[in-house]
Amino acid sequence: MRATTSSAEIEPDQQVERRPQRRQSTFTDRTQFKYARRLVVKLGSAVITRQDEHGLALGRLASIVEQVAECHVGGRECIMVTSGAVAFGKQKLAQELLMSLSMRETLSPKDHTRSETGTLLEPRAAAAVGQSGLMSLYDAMFAQYGVKIAQVLVTKGDFYNEETRRNLISTLSELISLNIVPIINTNDAVTPPPQTDEDFPKGKEGKKIIALKDNDSLAAMLAAEVEADLLILMSDVDGIYTKPPSVEGARLIPTFTPDMLESVKFGKKSKVGTGGMDSKVRAATWALDRGVSVVICNGMQEKAIKTIMSGRKLGTFFTGASAPSGTVPVEQMAENARLGSRTLIGLDPSERANCIRTLADLLVSKQDFILAENAKDIQEAQRNNTPKPLQSRLSLTPAKLKSLQAGNFSPFNFGPIIVYVFRPPLFSLFRPRIFQVAALALSSANGLLLKGGKEASHSNKALMSLVKEALATVGAENAISLISTREEIADLLSLEKHIDLIIPRGSSELVRSIQDQSQHIPVLGHAEGVCHVYVDSDADLRKALKIIRDSKCDYPAACNAMETLLLHEDHINNGFFAEVCNVLKKEGVTVYSGPKLAEKLTFGPPLAKTMRAEYGSLECAIELVSNVDEAIEHISKFGSSHTDVIVSENPAKVEKFLRDVDSACVFHNASSRFADGYRFGLGAEVGISTARIHARGPVGVEGLLTTKWVLTGNGQGAVDFAEGGPCKFLHEQLPLPQD
């Protein structure tokens, strides 16, 4: 359950970029919606009406008003097109009918009359009754957001007359220039003109007017006339499907281009989707022809407008621009990866090993290409005033490329898990991750999608082209792909059908955000590394000093660096505490006190804000404990189950600590910095997991494998093993078959 932020506050959207000129073509992808200055939102009556058709879906309507207000405050120019008077009127009439019924009936807890009165009402009468009420409701709602609106009641006939249409459009433009949101209420009470299909009067600048069969086409026409950038058609359908949604295998099309029109029309009736979609698609493509991008979406979805404007893949986006050649939608990439992994599984382990070797060779032979592409990223980083340390991390050198060892993978043969990796900044100090992870996937016969940071996009594309080249030698080019940096994480997390595992690499915030967001795809990783070193009363203090220094100072930004030092309270008086402080001071470490240490000292280090901090820098907390049990308790309360260390020469206490501390790595008399896949001999590491199921601690190739039970029989049935049957289970351990 999440808190309703829906109306907690109204924040302006990210500021819209000012453009003097109108855009000449439609948006080419959803990330450009942030530049949409003029926006038309059309609410189908299904969106604003309750399912029983008696009255408005008030909560939903309020949320939509809020989102439109938000867009307006953020600097967009919004126009709403809405119907709904029928529903409002029905409710009102039903109530008034009820009022006139006998008191006895109205007092019964269930108004059986309610459902009956509804059917008595003629829609157009209801619309007439409801119109004023609906309009005053919009007034009241927008007033709550301090947004000035002007409501215009239109009939379809108004649009067929060129003069009234021009008047209307110029009124709308004027309202917008006065910073007022126009609400177009379509007058459902008035009979629409006879539906003609082909010949319409010419509009402004010779534009052909669309057949105004419904409010979708009306909204499309309006959007074109006011030169909107984006039109959002909200109804009760999710968007355009490849087949009717009821048919097995039907899939929502996230991006629709006019050239898909033929392929999507399916079956004998040449319809797109189910009822009503035909006219929606027609309205959308009509608007598209006139430079308006369109999104058809389900208005029942929470925060639909906000979600769409943020660039996420809700509904179907109509764009006139075909995708650049070679661009594959991410859903397709994921499917391809699954198929590619099948090819990899079919390979002999030695073939996969060869492929990895090819990859390593390419890294050397194509060095100039990689460095040239990398130079582009560096230049951009300089232009953007990226901090120097990040720039040097980004930068590749021949030495760094040489140090890349792709090999050393066991020839396992299982699969297919699709792994998805995210990691800005993409480069760890020495080894470009993209190669490591690609080699791991290859070696474990997994399909893989990689998503890197924007700041390294040229380098990543160059590296990926080498990966593809190596994969092509074994016919599995599609098993590994690089996802566009434009893809939204949230959209990827909804691909649970295709993606089996997600491995986020990057900041704690990134990892935690992915862990929190991912509802149905397991996430392998750790958000925090709050690692402890406990120095027991029976510790060898020379070892302890060395381990403390190494754990904290060897590489303070690493997740396996010590964050809290737990000292047995004996050490406060035997001089060791002072010694530790001196060593840490010499290394430039800022020390904080835990509450118990602070209580003990009159003038100690400043109090730590929390005992759960991951400093990730030359800072650490020191706390006192009175025995190994308290140390274990502290770690269980404040630790992150990553890596914890005991320094002690007392076997009983060591055993207790190693047994009872429930972390992925527990060390005795060794630095926490050893918690690392390479150091553990796992070869390349995909990450460190603090989860309690599947792989735990540093994860190498084995963590990317799954099990499969293979049984070979000779026609046996379970019935043969029933009581009194001819067979019985032996459950003996058999030798593994030789490969």
Place this chain on the structure above:
Amino acid sequence: MRATTSSAEIEPDQQVERRPQRRQSTFTDRTQFKYARRLVVKLGSAVITRQDEHGLALGRLASIVEQVAECHVGGRECIMVTSGAVAFGKQKLAQELLMSLSMRETLSPKDHTRSETGTLLEPRAAAAVGQSGLMSLYDAMFAQYGVKIAQVLVTKGDFYNEETRRNLISTLSELISLNIVPIINTNDAVTPPPQTDEDFPKGKEGKKIIALKDNDSLAAMLAAEVEADLLILMSDVDGIYTKPPSVEGARLIPTFTPDMLESVKFGKKSKVGTGGMDSKVRAATWALDRGVSVVICNGMQEKAIKTIMSGRKLGTFFTGASAPSGTVPVEQMAENARLGSRTLIGLDPSERANCIRTLADLLVSKQDFILAENAKDIQEAQRNNTPKPLQSRLSLTPAKLKSLQAGNFSPFNFGPIIVYVFRPPLFSLFRPRIFQVAALALSSANGLLLKGGKEASHSNKALMSLVKEALATVGAENAISLISTREEIADLLSLEKHIDLIIPRGSSELVRSIQDQSQHIPVLGHAEGVCHVYVDSDADLRKALKIIRDSKCDYPAACNAMETLLLHEDHINNGFFAEVCNVLKKEGVTVYSGPKLAEKLTFGPPLAKTMRAEYGSLECAIELVSNVDEAIEHISKFGSSHTDVIVSENPAKVEKFLRDVDSACVFHNASSRFADGYRFGLGAEVGISTARIHARGPVGVEGLLTTKWVLTGNGQGAVDFAEGGPCKFLHEQLPLPQD
């Protein structure tokens, strides 16, 4: 993203049970809220005001109106107490001030004036301005749900005068009896009387009146006067915390009894929670004294009222009734289980084995007790007209108890994963699961919470008492507990801090619902078993027939039964198809055609509605494929990754099938029915997993284990292994240490 059902339709809540008499005491647990007939809901101004304090949080307010209307339609008597006029008025005044500003300013896209005007307004003036607008908004909103309301504007002074108070209460009672929802608008515009603390006039029947310091106390007084069953105080706090929520380790208290009042008051200031909580708690306990149950909750939470009325643990529930002695809150149980698992880990494997043996012995020695308790469940089942097959499943016999083999577990020693098992009906045909799973947990040193079905509650309690008895012999009594049947699944799924793994056992609907709901706890299980048998062109048809019959008919309700038979198209003409149909017909199996088979036959079996069906009975689909690749493709498209079989004598095709079918179990020339933990030699089985990570296929004790990396050093630091350092990594395989 989920569809907004918020206002899609308004359904009456489950019908409220009619009670002639008012309840004499408060509810003892949340499941009783369904009996709450009279309900007072108080909205704090934080709930209905936007964060900028300019205007109402419209979306939230609409949702609350909807929920109250829903309660009303469901037969509850609702009263709302609300403030909020200040916010409304502020917004209105700010707007009117703006209107009078120069046009130039209003035309700027951002109204800088808005924030300034806000501060100019005096709250009481704003309230006066806003009152009428707020009231008309409530009118409009409730009208949308066909609910009649009457709004009453009260001032605090009205309550101190006994006559006005009595008049008010009798008006409220009358309104309720007329099936009208009274909305009490507190008049913020009028100065409250001086705050006195101790001496108040006596109310009706000598009740002492609470100090009306705020709207919480006013709502409490009203609730007591109208003899409400439940009072919901909604504000912006989540409920009562053990410490201020900002302090580390603070925990929300789900159920609060007056005897906790002292223990929860903490610190020097003797405050409960943070600002304002003191008076809330006072109001709540005051109402409690007068027989009104109270829930304090955060009104920002979506669907708070609905969630609370459904019995879920939102906010803090104030009850006068202390929990029955021996009842432990489930959060506490989970913590205890984690501690208990530590005890288990500390045991010698032989001690755990002994404990399991004790458990098995108790089953025999306490046989009479178990059978007597079981008889109570059977009696209840008979009284409830439970279907006979379920009754016989429920029933325990000495023979069934004897067949229970608890042993045969490997002495592994890892942990602690807390496993949570759900399974109504609890009993599989022969072996009470509770024992199997308890033995698995014991053997793997895991903490365990069990939740069984209500229909077996006596038997389960009896069995659990034996488990506890056995655990007590090793001092780990709390490692395994039985959760009350009243606990809501959704509440358990939010305990991700404590629970590491959930294993649901039961219907597909149950498993799928838990998989869908669980956002952060991994779920081990499978929702569906859509198993295939593929009969290749090179099959031994005698084997094929036997395998088909066994896979479908041995136990059709099992998840590993065949649901779809894939026949190579050769078999349509060689007589095998007819033979298969005869065999299935003889066994009483109803056959459906896949689309390809249907196209081939003029008069074939009826068309299958879907190829993804899990019939779970004597029904199956038959489909044609033209080669092994098509079979693999079909399985990948429609299967559930559970168990799939190839019948063939062609080694190349068999290899391809076994390699490319990505299911937990892939069999060659053997019945799908072998996919079972016992048959695989895993001992007791906790479930069958179709996930791709962690355990896959039948899961025994090993699936309940996790890894831990233990490293023993001699003071080494990572720096020792740096280039040029004294040490280097060897990465040799070492022999395992002997236990």
